[in-house]
Amino acid sequence: MIDLFKEVAEPSRRNLLAQLQAGPRSVTDLVISTGLKQPNVSNHLAKLRARGIVRASKVGRQVFYTLASAEVEATLRGLIEPADTEEPTAIPIDDAPKQYARAACAGDEPTCTRIIDTLVRQGVSLLRIYQQVLAQAMELIGKWYEVQAIDEGQEHLASAITERMMARVVHYAPAPKRNAQLAILGCVEGNWHSIGLRMVSDYLRLSGWKNLYLGASVPTTSFLSAVREHKPHLVLVNCTYSEQRDEAIRLIHRLVEHRDQCGGGFLIGLGGRCVNEDPQSFIDAGADFSAPNLFVFAEEVIPRLESSASSLGVFTNHKKYD
Numbered sequence: 001m002i003d004l005f006k007e008v009a010e011p012s013r014r015n016l017l018a019q020l021q022a023g024p025r026s027v028t029d030l031v032i033s034t035g036l037k038q039p040n041v042s043n044h045l046a047k048l049r050a051r052g053i054v055r056a057s058k059v060g061r062q063v064f065y066t067l068a069s070a071e072v073e074a075t076l077r078g079l080i081e082p083a084d085t086e087e088p089t090a091i092p093i094d095d096a097p098k099q100y101a102r103a104a105c106a107g108d109e110p111t112c113t114r115i116i117d118t119l120v121r122q123g124v125s126l127l128r129i130y131q132q133v134l135a136q137a138m139e140l141i142g143k144w145y146e147v148q149a150i151d152e153g154q155e156h157l158a159s160a161i162t163e164r165m166m167a168r169v170v171h172y173a174p175a176p177k178r179n180a181q182l183a184i185l186g187c188v189e190g191n192w193h194s195i196g197l198r199m200v201s202d203y204l205r206l207s208g209w210k211n212l213y214l215g216a217s218v219p220t221t222s223f224l225s226a227v228r229e230h231k232p233h234l235v236l237v238n239c240t241y242s243e244q245r246d247e248a249i250r251l252i253h254r255l256v257e258h259r260d261q262c263g264g265g266f267l268i269g270l271g272g273r274c275v276n277e278d279p280q281s282f283i284d285a286g287a288d289f290s291a292p293n294l295f296v297f298a299e300e301v302i303p304r305l306e307s308s309a310s311s312l313g314v315f316t317n318h319k320k321y322d
Contacts, residue, residue: 004017004053004072004075004076004079005079007048007051007053008076008079008080012034012036012040012044013044013047013048014080015034015036016030016034016036016041016044016045016048017048017053017054017067017076017080018080019033019034020054020065020066020067021067021073021076021077021080022117023066023117023120023121023172024057024064024065024066024168024171024172025064025065025066026062026063026064026065026168027041027042027045027063027065029113030045030065032110045065049065049068052068052069052072053067053068053072054066054067054068054072055067055068057171062164062167062168062171064167064168064171066171089118090118090122091115091118091119091122093119093124093128093132093133096115096119096132096133096137097132097133097136097137097140098137098140099111099115100112100115100116100133100134100137101137101138101140101141101144101158103115104137104141104157104158104161104162105141105144105150105154105155105157105158106154107154107157107161109161109164112161112162112165113165113168115133116129116133116165116168116169117168119133120169120172126169126170126172126173126202126203126206127203127294127295127298129169130166130169130199130202130203130294131199131293131294131295134162134165134166134195134199135195135196135199135293135294137158137162138158138159138162138195138196141154141155141158142155159195162195163195163198166195166198166199166202170202170206173206180210181208181209181210181233181234181305181306182209182210182211182212182230182231182232182233182234183201183204183209183210183211183212183232183233183234183235183236184211184212184214184223184226184227184230184232184234184235184236185197185200185201185204185211185212185213185214185235185236185237185238186213186214186215186218186223186226186236186237186238187214187215187216187217187218187237187238187239187240188217188218188220188237188238188239188244188247188248188251189217189218189219189220189223189244189247189251190217190243190244190247191216191217191238191239191240191241191244191272192216192217193216193238193240193241193272194215194216194238196238196240196271196272196294197213197236197238197271197272198213199294200236200271200294200297201213203294203297203298204302207298207302209234212226212230212232214226220247220250220251220254223237223251223255224251224254224255224258227255227258227266228258231265231266232266233265233266233267234266234267234269234305235255235266235267235268235269236269236270236271237251237252237268237269237270237271237287238270238271238272239270239271239272239274239275239282240272240273240274241273241274242274242277244274245274248270248274248275248282249281249282249285252268252270252282252285252286252287253285253286255268255286256268256285256286267288267289267305267312268286268287268288268289269287269288269289269290269291269301270282270287270289270290271290271291271292271293271297275290276290276292279292279314280314283313283314288312288313289301289312289313289314289315290314290315291315292315296315297315300315301315
């Protein structure tokens with residue numbers, strides 16, 4: 001049994017442990033909620049981690065801390081009260097995108113965090129939080145930007161907050177499965193809007209796939225080099241705007257040419273707003289399938305990929321989750 005009495009007796013550590021009883025927290029979260037200085041928080045966490053009381057998990061560029069085990073959690077329950085003693089007000093998932101979008105554009109990250117944490121406590125899955133909250137919020141933010149209701153700085157701020165919220169949601173998710181399939185994902189050259197593809201990457205990883213996430217605006221030559229070197233089972237390309245359509249078509253042609261030369265071995269999938277406007281043209285260029293959103297990819301595409309289905313194509317089933 002870990003001796004927690006000595007740790008709980010120290011006020012700063014007691015405060016940190018009380019915060020961690022409510023769920024995963026980053027150092028920034030803990031600095032904000034406790035009022036302690038960042039070096040002090042990091043020092044206390046390092047000592048608690050060395051003693052097996054907390055554990056750290058890195059998700060993307062974020063590190064989250066949690067209580068190390070159910071044993072620690074049960075022991076603490078009898079020693080201190082959690083920081084979140086009030087039950088958070090439930091958030092209807094249909095209302096969450098607009099609430100989240102307003103907070104993200106205002107740079108109100110604590111409110112964004114509260115919305116996401118509340119949905120997790122309500123039992124909302126990663127898939128639904130990604131597609132029905134974060135993706136819809138970012139779509140709404142994009143529309144606000146197009147009509148100049150917000151400026152470019154606010155859009156970028158909201159995107160940065162959303163990437164951190166995605167890391168938070170992944171931390172709550174179950175441990176990934178394991179299999180040997182590899183996917184390479186990237187945005188076509190010139191496309192800097194990568195959040196949707198990041199969501200697909202996270203979902204694939206949690207579904208057991210190995211991932212090489214190339215990120216935004218990947219030069220066509222670099223995309224092809226990664227495919228040649230790593231020999232994936234699946235290549236996913238995101239194309240958001242019509243300005244990148246011709247480059248996306250060129251990339252598909254080059255991928256098909258390489259696949260023919262090396263004797264097959266991988267499928268090509270497309271997604272993004274530009275693709276959704278005319279998916280058949282990308283299929284005609286040589287792509288194996290397109291999917292309009294994460295729900296469809298998760299519910300319709302992945303099962304067929306994993307069953308080695310010979311027929312793919314354009315997926316249009318916008319499945320509605322209650």
